[in-house]
Amino acid sequence: MxxxxxxxxxxxxxxxxxxxxxxxxxxxxxxxxxxxxxxxxGIENLMTGRGPLDGLVITPxxxxxxxxxxxxxxxxxxxxxFDAEVPDNAQRLRNVTLLVEQVQNxxxxxxxxxxxxxxxxxxxxxxxxxxxxxxxxxxxxxxxLEIVKQTKKVIEVIAILGGQWPHSSFIVPGGVVTVPxxxxxxxxxxxxxxxxxxxxxxxxxxxxxxxxxxxxxxxxDAWLDEDPAHRSGELGFFVKLARAAGLDRIGRSHDxxxxxxxxxxxxxxxxxxxxxxQQLFPAGIYSPAGLDPFDPEKITEEIAAxxxxxxxxxxxPYEGRxxxxxxxxxxxxxxxxxxxxxxxxxxxxxPLADMLVxxxxxxxxxxxxxxxxxxxxxxxxxxxxALALPAVDQWLAExxxxxxxxxxxxxxxxxxxxxxxxxxxRGFLGHWLVIEDGRIARYQIIxxxxxxxxxxxxxxxxxxxxxxxxxxxxxxxQHPVEVGQVVRSFDPCLVCTVHAMKx
Amino acid sequence: xxxxLYWIQGGSCGGDTWSLLNADTPDFAELxxxxxxxxxxxxxxxxxxxxxxETLNQRILSGLQxxxxxxxxxxxxxxxxxxxRFDMLPHGTKRDMxxxxxxxxxxxxxxxxxxxxxGIGSDSEIMASGLQFAKxxxxxxxxxxxxxxxxxxxxxxxxxxxxxxxxxxxxxAIAADAPITLxxxxxxxxxxxxxxxxxxxxxxxxxxRVEEKRFGERGCMFFxxxxxxxxxxxxxNKALWNRRSSKTRVGVPCFGCTRPDFPQQYPFFETRNxxxxxxxLPDGVSRAHYxxxxxxxxxxxxxxxxxxxxxx
Numbered sequence: 001m002x003x004x005x006x007x008x009x010x011x012x013x014x015x016x017x018x019x020x021x022x023x024x025x026x027x028x029x030x031x032x033x034x035x036x037x038x039x040x041x042g043i044e045n046l047m048t049g050r051g052p053l054d055g056l057v058i059t060p061x062x063x064x065x066x067x068x069x070x071x072x073x074x075x076x077x078x079x080x081x082f083d084a085e086v087p088d089n090a091q092r093l094r095n096v097t098l099l100v101e102q103v104q105n106x107x108x109x110x111x112x113x114x115x116x117x118x119x120x121x122x123x124x125x126x127x128x129x130x131x132x133x134x135x136x137x138x139x140x141x142x143x144x145l146e147i148v149k150q151t152k153k154v155i156e157v158i159a160i161l162g163g164q165w166p167h168s169s170f171i172v173p174g175g176v177v178t179v180p181x182x183x184x185x186x187x188x189x190x191x192x193x194x195x196x197x198x199x200x201x202x203x204x205x206x207x208x209x210x211x212x213x214x215x216x217x218x219x220x221d222a223w224l225d226e227d228p229a230h231r232s233g234e235l236g237f238f239v240k241l242a243r244a245a246g247l248d249r250i251g252r253s254h255d256x257x258x259x260x261x262x263x264x265x266x267x268x269x270x271x272x273x274x275x276x277x278q279q280l281f282p283a284g285i286y287s288p289a290g291l292d293p294f295d296p297e298k299i300t301e302e303i304a305a306x307x308x309x310x311x312x313x314x315x316x317p318y319e320g321r322x323x324x325x326x327x328x329x330x331x332x333x334x335x336x337x338x339x340x341x342x343x344x345x346x347x348x349x350x351p352l353a354d355m356l357v358x359x360x361x362x363x364x365x366x367x368x369x370x371x372x373x374x375x376x377x378x379x380x381x382x383x384x385x386a387l388a389l390p391a392v393d394q395w396l397a398e399x400x401x402x403x404x405x406x407x408x409x410x411x412x413x414x415x416x417x418x419x420x421x422x423x424x425x426r427g428f429l430g431h432w433l434v435i436e437d438g439r440i441a442r443y444q445i446i447x448x449x450x451x452x453x454x455x456x457x458x459x460x461x462x463x464x465x466x467x468x469x470x471x472x473x474x475x476x477x478q479h480p481v482e483v484g485q486v487v488r489s490f491d492p493c494l495v496c497t498v499h500a501m502k503x
Numbered sequence: 504x505x506x507x508l509y510w511i512q513g514g515s516c517g518g519d520t521w522s523l524l525n526a527d528t529p530d531f532a533e534l535x536x537x538x539x540x541x542x543x544x545x546x547x548x549x550x551x552x553x554x555x556x557e558t559l560n561q562r563i564l565s566g567l568q569x570x571x572x573x574x575x576x577x578x579x580x581x582x583x584x585x586x587x588r589f590d591m592l593p594h595g596t597k598r599d600m601x602x603x604x605x606x607x608x609x610x611x612x613x614x615x616x617x618x619x620x621x622g623i624g625s626d627s628e629i630m631a632s633g634l635q636f637a638k639x640x641x642x643x644x645x646x647x648x649x650x651x652x653x654x655x656x657x658x659x660x661x662x663x664x665x666x667x668x669x670x671x672x673x674x675x676a677i678a679a680d681a682p683i684t685l686x687x688x689x690x691x692x693x694x695x696x697x698x699x700x701x702x703x704x705x706x707x708x709x710x711x712r713v714e715e716k717r718f719g720e721r722g723c724m725f726f727x728x729x730x731x732x733x734x735x736x737x738x739x740n741k742a743l744w745n746r747r748s749s750k751t752r753v754g755v756p757c758f759g760c761t762r763p764d765f766p767q768q769y770p771f772f773e774t775r776n777x778x779x780x781x782x783x784l785p786d787g788v789s790r791a792h793y794x795x796x797x798x799x800x801x802x803x804x805x806x807x808x809x810x811x812x813x814x815x
Contacts, residue, residue, distance in 0.1 A: 008593055009553070010553060010592075010593060012546050012547070012549060013547065013548065013549070013550065015517050015547070016512070016515075016517065017512070017546065019593065038590065038591045038592070039514070039580070039589060039590040039591070039597075040580075040582075040589040040590070040629065041514055041580075041589075041623075041624060041629060042582070042589070042624060042627045042628050042629045043623070043624075045627060045628060046623070046624065046626065046627040050770065051769070051770020051771060051772070051773070052770075053770065053771060053772045054766075054770060054771050056771070056772075057758055057766065057771045058623065058766060061516050061518070061623050061663060061766075062516055063516050063517065063518075064515075064516040064517035064518025064519070064520065064521045064522070064664060065517055065518075065521050067516075067518065108521075108524075112547075112548060113547070113548075116550040117550070119550060120550070120552075121552075138548050138549060138550050139531070139532045139535060139542060139548060140532070144532075145532055148524055148530060148531075148532065149530070151524070152524060152525055152527070152530070152745075155525075155745060156745045156746065156747050158745070159744050159745035159746075159747035159748050160747050160748055161753070162753060162755070163744065163748050163749055163750035163751070163752060163753040163754075163755050164739070164744030164745060164748065164749060164750055165525075165744070165745055166518045166521050166522060166664055167518055167663055167664055167760075168750055168753075168755055169750070169755050169758070169771075170750075170753060170754070170755050172718050172772075174718070175718070175719070176718075176719070177718045177719050177753065177754035177755055178719070178753045178754055179719055179721065179754070180753075181814070324583060324589075324628065326583050326586075326588050326589070336589075405719070406719055407717075407718045407719035409717060478552070478554065479552050479553075495515060495516045495517050
């Protein structure tokens, strides 16, 4: 048997802390990979016995960067449990705040957490290195500073409509608590429009309309050739760096993608969903073999490799239990994350999954030709705002002209259950809630990172980013930059993996 | 000499870090620049090779690298059963690392409610505590007697998350070697000497006891909706959030997130009461006087308030 070396790679610049355990063969090729959750926060269990609305206060605190996504999932679960109806204006306000949070997250991930790897010493001899250093150096780079400034500004929209960001609780069953004035909404529109102009100029290097005409890989190259502004903007510069560093050739995983769809369209709106769905992005399961409908009944969580007590085969989240087992002597267990599976198999979630399920031709072509990669994942994240911003502006406009309330009363039930699915910044987020005798009896959460960073399941099948590292050749085992790049391309949020790793 | 800063995260959601990025005058990068603060490490932002990071940690712990400011974001995780093993680093528990660093730093800052008092998880199996408090009780990880070489106990900056102005202001004071006045629970009085209620645009509703009973109705949320604004301190309505608003201004009750018992063990969005009067009354108020005052205030309430013709 060939000699191998084992290496533990602690990974920062993700939300939370993460350890990747890899085994390398003589050629420094990854022959085994484990995603190791090193922290357990126990959020689900502390929900038991609490008031029925307490999820609106506690669960946003799971994550400081996608706090509105958790709030929204918690509210949707209660909407369903209490049969609460959400008036159109409330839906618009929910959507605007969710999408603004998403835009903020995507840009911060890209330029504060992902791009700094291009300043690693290993690239020091590349012609583009001085410019990468000038743009992305931590707390000093020009782009990094501009991102801080612009994202700070755009989330003022959430403060105007929801009181503060992060960690507000303005979304409630039956709508939202806020009754914004016309001037509040006008202020939000000013912010969004200024942000859009900056995004076009600084990130895309072209108008949204021009970017939307890029529908194939050939279009992308033609777009790059067309104008120096396309090459010097962040998007064009990223394409250049990613190709130079070979990021379009690493990071392929199972090529099976899950999206729960989002955001929900109001009943009456000029915004059109992709594929005529009732959501801006539709739900589905995509692989190069085809698209399947999304059926939440097919979701299970397995614990074969997780530090939790066994209770048979994978359970549906409504029946799921979280019983820790820190003292196990089962050598197969290595993570505080559970392993969610769809129809018994792993699935990758996030912006790329949303784009593929929605049928965006550029991304369909890239994944059908070469499979997913670090490059294509980050590309999807970088251009997603081009689809979100026009919808945000339209919904803000409709809030003023449409005379529907922002809240509709609901009646609490003593014993009930419900779930809320949200297309969070990192993908499919689900909350499952059971209420008994007027109190929370059970709360289960599956976050996007639980999908993407999951450990092995009972059949020994690796989770998506474990699989994405397999076969990777590491150039310098002392400084395995590429392992970090592959894992970060999923935008890991370990603070979210509540059962769960702060992996 | 530039001052050095090290930011570590325990049982955390990262919210204090993202809240810090809300800062405007100055923002975090400008602060570091203006006061020559050298950020040795921040878990979310730093880019450092593993071996360099290991060396940095060893140099700090052996005293070769001076550490001026340690910021902990998130709780100290003590579970399961006091072992700390719910939060591990490659060479031991996170708890041990936090403790070792705290004994090397000239100033120790607990950023947010979890680091200050335990916060989320303090009543759970993870046995979360703060650096020098466990909920109301002094002690926590470092003990009652702990004092850093600069002559301060752990400086608590609670809030969920900690307001960016609080952190920027505290770091500015430390950078300038200016004194910091600490009040209750070792929080700086500049920001925790004011009730959340002060500056709330719904104060006129409160004054005349015009109460909100259902979401979006507009009114004071103290009597029925569980608002803690008159009960706890914090700068939410003085400094505002994201320079724009606050939870109570838009109709979200204050959840008392700066208080050592946050998150409370009784349901949110409702006020515990005796015969319609809240069990917890505004800080320092006598019950009998308060009831008489509120009865008269309600009787004197102007119609424009009762009808919500106020623009608030």
